[in-house]
Amino acid sequence: MSIAFDTIAFRAPKCDGCGECMKACSAVKQGASRISIVPGASAGAFEMALCRQCGDPKCVMVCPAGALTKNGASGVIDWSADKCVDCLLCTSGCAYGAISADPVGGRVIKCDQCGGDPACVSACPSGALEWGGAGSIYNRFGEMEDMFVPGLAGCQGCNSELIMRHVMRRVGRNSVLATPPGCIPGMGSVGYNGKTGTKVPVFHPLLTNTASMLAGIRRYYDKVGRKDIVVMALAGDGGTVDCGFHAVSGAAERGEKILYVCVDNEGYMNTGMQRSGATPYGSWTSTTPVGDKLKGKTQDAKNMPMIMVAHRAAYVATASTAYMEELYDKLDRAIEASFKGFSYLHIYSPCPTGWRVASNKVIEACRMSVESNFVTLWEYTPEAGLRFTRSPDRPIPVVDYARTIGKYRHLDADQLAHIQAKVDEQVALLKRLAGEVATAPAALAAAPARTSTPDGAATPPLRHETFRP
Amino acid sequence: MPEAKYLLVGSSHAGLEALRAIRRLDADGSMAMLTKDSQLPYSPTVLPYVMSGRSKPDAVILRDRAFFDETGCVYAPGQAAQSLDTKARLVTLADGVQWRYERLLIATGAAPAIPPIPGLQSVPFHVLRTLDDAVNLRTRMGLARRAVVLGAGLVGLHAAETLAEAGLAVSVIEMKNQVLPGYIDAKASERIEAAFASHGIKLLLGRTATQVAALDGGVSVTTDDGRAIEGDMLLVATGVKSCTEWLAGSGVEIDRGVLVDDRMRTSAADVWAAGDVAQGLDFASGERQVLGIIPTAVEQGRIAGFDMAGDAKQKPWAGGLPVNTYRFFGRPAVSVGQAAAEGDGFEVVEQEQPRKYRRIVLADNRLVGIITVDDPFDAGIMGELIRRRVDLGAMKDAFLADPTQVGRRLMSEMWR
Ligand SMILES: Cc1cc2nc3c(=O)[nH]c(=O)nc-3n(C[C@H](O)[C@H](O)[C@H](O)COP(=O)(O)OP(=O)(O)OC[C@H]3O[C@@H](n4cnc5c(N)ncnc54)[C@H](O)[C@@H]3O)c2cc1C
Numbered sequence A: 001m002s003i004a005f006d007t008i009a010f011r012a013p014k015c016d017g018c019g020e021c022m023k024a025c026s027a028v029k030q031g032a033s034r035i036s037i038v039p040g041a042s043a044g045a046f047e048m049a050l051c052r053q054c055g056d057p058k059c060v061m062v063c064p065a066g067a068l069t070k071n072g073a074s075g076v077i078d079w080s081a082d083k084c085v086d087c088l089l090c091t092s093g094c095a096y097g098a099i100s101a102d103p104v105g106g107r108v109i110k111c112d113q114c115g116g117d118p119a120c121v122s123a124c125p126s127g128a129l130e131w132g133g134a135g136s137i138y139n140r141f142g143e144m145e146d147m148f149v150p151g152l153a154g155c156q157g158c159n160s161e162l163i164m165r166h167v168m169r170r171v172g173r174n175s176v177l178a179t180p181p182g183c184i185p186g187m188g189s190v191g192y193n194g195k196t197g198t199k200v201p202v203f204h205p206l207l208t209n210t211a212s213m214l215a216g217i218r219r220y221y222d223k224v225g226r227k228d229i230v231v232m233a234l235a236g237d238g239g240t241v242d243c244g245f246h247a248v249s250g251a252a253e254r255g256e257k258i259l260y261v262c263v264d265n266e267g268y269m270n271t272g273m274q275r276s277g278a279t280p281y282g283s284w285t286s287t288t289p290v291g292d293k294l295k296g297k298t299q300d301a302k303n304m305p306m307i308m309v310a311h312r313a314a315y316v317a318t319a320s321t322a323y324m325e326e327l328y329d330k331l332d333r334a335i336e337a338s339f340k341g342f343s344y345l346h347i348y349s350p351c352p353t354g355w356r357v358a359s360n361k362v363i364e365a366c367r368m369s370v371e372s373n374f375v376t377l378w379e380y381t382p383e384a385g386l387r388f389t390r391s392p393d394r395p396i397p398v399v400d401y402a403r404t405i406g407k408y409r410h411l412d413a414d415q416l417a418h419i420q421a422k423v424d425e426q427v428a429l430l431k432r433l434a435g436e437v438a439t440a441p442a443a444l445a446a447a448p449a450r451t452s453t454p455d456g457a458a459t460p461p462l463r464h465e466t467f468r469p
Numbered sequence B: 001m002p003e004a005k006y007l008l009v010g011s012s013h014a015g016l017e018a019l020r021a022i023r024r025l026d027a028d029g030s031m032a033m034l035t036k037d038s039q040l041p042y043s044p045t046v047l048p049y050v051m052s053g054r055s056k057p058d059a060v061i062l063r064d065r066a067f068f069d070e071t072g073c074v075y076a077p078g079q080a081a082q083s084l085d086t087k088a089r090l091v092t093l094a095d096g097v098q099w100r101y102e103r104l105l106i107a108t109g110a111a112p113a114i115p116p117i118p119g120l121q122s123v124p125f126h127v128l129r130t131l132d133d134a135v136n137l138r139t140r141m142g143l144a145r146r147a148v149v150l151g152a153g154l155v156g157l158h159a160a161e162t163l164a165e166a167g168l169a170v171s172v173i174e175m176k177n178q179v180l181p182g183y184i185d186a187k188a189s190e191r192i193e194a195a196f197a198s199h200g201i202k203l204l205l206g207r208t209a210t211q212v213a214a215l216d217g218g219v220s221v222t223t224d225d226g227r228a229i230e231g232d233m234l235l236v237a238t239g240v241k242s243c244t245e246w247l248a249g250s251g252v253e254i255d256r257g258v259l260v261d262d263r264m265r266t267s268a269a270d271v272w273a274a275g276d277v278a279q280g281l282d283f284a285s286g287e288r289q290v291l292g293i294i295p296t297a298v299e300q301g302r303i304a305g306f307d308m309a310g311d312a313k314q315k316p317w318a319g320g321l322p323v324n325t326y327r328f329f330g331r332p333a334v335s336v337g338q339a340a341a342e343g344d345g346f347e348v349v350e351q352e353q354p355r356k357y358r359r360i361v362l363a364d365n366r367l368v369g370i371i372t373v374d375d376p377f378d379a380g381i382m383g384e385l386i387r388r389r390v391d392l393g394a395m396k397d398a399f400l401a402d403p404t405q406v407g408r409r410l411m412s413e414m415w416r
Helices: A020-029 A058-062 A089-093 A119-123 A134-142 A159-171 A183-189 A210-223 A238-242 A245-254 A304-310 A324-337 A359-371 A398-402 A413-433 B013-025 B044-052 B065-071 B131-141 B154-165 B186-198 B294-308 B379-387 B393-401 B403-415
Strands: A007-010 A036-039 A046-049 A068-070 A077-079 A129-132 A175-178 A230-236 A259-264 A315-320 A343-348 A378-381 A385-388 B003-009 B031-034 B073-076 B081-085 B090-093 B098-106 B110-112 B146-150 B169-174 B202-205 B209-215 B218-223 B228-231 B233-236 B240-242 B271-273 B278-281 B323-328 B331-337 B347-352 B357-363 B366-373
Touching (some): A089 B294, A089 B323, A089 B379, A134 A159, A134 A324, A159 A259, A159 A324, A230 A238, A315 A324, A315 A359, A324 A378, B098 B294, B186 B331, B186 B357, B218 B233, B331 B379, B366 B379
Parallel strands (some): B003 B098, B146 B233
Antiparallel strands (some): A007 A129, A036 A046, B081 B090, B090 B098, B209 B218, B347 B357, B357 B366
8 A cells, every 4th residue: 555644734714824834934944934824815815835745746856966855754855955956946846836945045945844743833823734644544544454345335425435434444343333224324334135245243223223222232242241342333314313313312311332423414315315303404405495485494403412412421522524633533532432331423424416515525515614613523521521622713604615515505695694693603502511701692693493394374483593691 | 689668768857757657657567768878867967066076976866776676667877879760669779789669768868069160179178968077077177277168058157167166267258148048138147247257257258269279288269359268178068969869860850859749759650759859849939949958858758758658638748948047156046938038029027136136027917937146936836827827917016026925826826
């Protein structure tokens, strides 16, 4: 297997141009900064120039002195001060403005990632610079055994397949898996022709009884002394927040020692994209259509992970595949907690087919959902309480996220305002749970959530969802 | 008979980049690189630094033996190609050995062009193109007091500086009225000329050498104004010519270099050419020219390599862009594109300051060339702006004020 490398990522919308990264770089490198932040197209927007440690580096190829080399172990393009003849040809090879002459001294300078602990990232107060550990994750988990058959029949770009494979690589063979009806068994994990699609025992329980069945399996393993087995579910949101809810709630209340992973694609996508209790307000689904009268779903989604917090489950966390480092950290803690009590991991999973998202934009959708606070990343234990694992401060407007998702294409300004208000309300509530001071958000804006049961009246009654601290 | 699916002749920038491109598409097709050089690959560009002693001859190699083992490419040094038979697909070497190829890359680069000056062939003189040349020059330089350099191009100026820094009295004779003709404009040239003068180097611009004669151990060069310039050593740096002699009779079409199309194919089937030996598209003029610089050699080598390995998805080449990064006495002079252009259709903005000089050439609100002295910039970004014909629109003034900042911004937006 080839190896991948960690990189410094730049999130332009978060950058406020404070320049701390450049100061930190200059200080550490005792010269001009290797990272440069420059004014962007509009006031307050910023752009960045920094070495991308290209896999196919042109600076290396035009160097006549053999002074630049791609380091096969670190991925960094190394510069040799001894070999360099200061000819500046490398600057002609870089289309990023990332290798340039130091105004003082005149030698070329470029980022070396500070050996894996970049000073610019540590200094960045806005979160615009991030040290992305995706390369290490790829190397580490790429070596692990995959627990599914190759060629699962997920849709192109499906995020759930990524989640399934990653989670099960980490969990390993010592596990019993339940996959209630939904995309996960639907794409072939339960198997064909009497053979399972996994290398571990896999069950296909009813939509309603997954958590109860797993409770029985765990108790039996406990009874025969096999305390090393991870007893777990990979379930969809329908089987968790709706049909399977009582079983999940009961298992959590009884403290059953189960790892319950909910892969939330905001609806019954497998059976034709029907709405679920996890479908957000305004979404187009096949049962909440968009036409003259209806404009998508009229109710807000229930927040299942917060409901699990209310159960005081042994561990509750939310995760997104745009942030795999975090996902893995949480998975580790979730597995550990599943030997002590009910452990609940809620992973958001945009559905390219059902949400009308281009297959190559799914991870971007994940990222924007988090950056807009539409999805918040946090974890909870009864001992430590709730804490954000990614700051919800300085979010991008929800409308920026919604615009990238086809199922929200029809939303009007009032509906968008409603979603924004709902997001703000959720964040405020979470902040209070996290012990952070929060101001009460404005009351939910126009176009409030409504019941979908027609009451015969021309205008459905308003349901006031005002946040009261 | 030795044979290879991919036979690369020449071991410098163009050949090495082709090797890399081929291996990205074809991991194990048999490959061999033949070269006249007896060493591992090195770049002619590094030679002034070998001559000055800054770089040790064994520290300038671009690839080691292990690289060739890892990439599965036979490296055959000391093998000069002498003729090519495109029908039988055979390359014949100086020692008579024949190599059979399926696909051939001509990457034999260029060699010094020796001008027809009366008497020149009967005196000892130096050139600077190979590692051996550089080592010889270094040895000779240590024994001489006065040097004459013919030509004020990149090679001549680099060598003149090195000779002067080593304590020699140096005269440079250049036909044109400025240094680095073709690369830079007259004003930039003036700054470089002044630096050379202040280091005691005599620049004889606008002068032609008409006669060369031996002079007890040294030479005497007569110029068209009747002066005799004497030296203990002579360096001829009046330009280069593509190494195409070995292709005589092969049927491969040659003008000033081997003529290539936008995928570096020559007129012969399964024969490609790249680098200083090739005459390919020039971005600005749309005509075929030999640009003779590393960035072009690398681009052409890559395109040739991908095409040789059968990459059907390549975009046709938009053409080469002149790029020149030059240092004189530690000071940078950098140019990209039509930096010296003037006249109809060009908007020229010259910014002359005591400590730096900048000349930006626009056409139709788009950058077409830029040169600076003592103010280095992101040459790669400027190249992209030119190649992509980016309309500067309302940003023009900001760009003229700070090309680096605006260039970085535009690229950052583009790559995101
Ligand atoms: C002193 C000097 C300074 C320079 N400075 C710059 C600069 O600052 N910037 C810049 O961009 N460019 C510069 N150049 C030009 C640059 O070096 C060339 O453009 C570049 O090396 C071209 O690469 P190439 O692969 O086409 O050919 P070359 O580098 O010329 O290599 C040709 C190869 O072919 C081999 N060969 C030749 N004939 C045969 C044969 N018959 N059989 C087998 N092998 C053969 C040679 O041994 C060599 O390996 C400079 C050149 C010199 C000499």
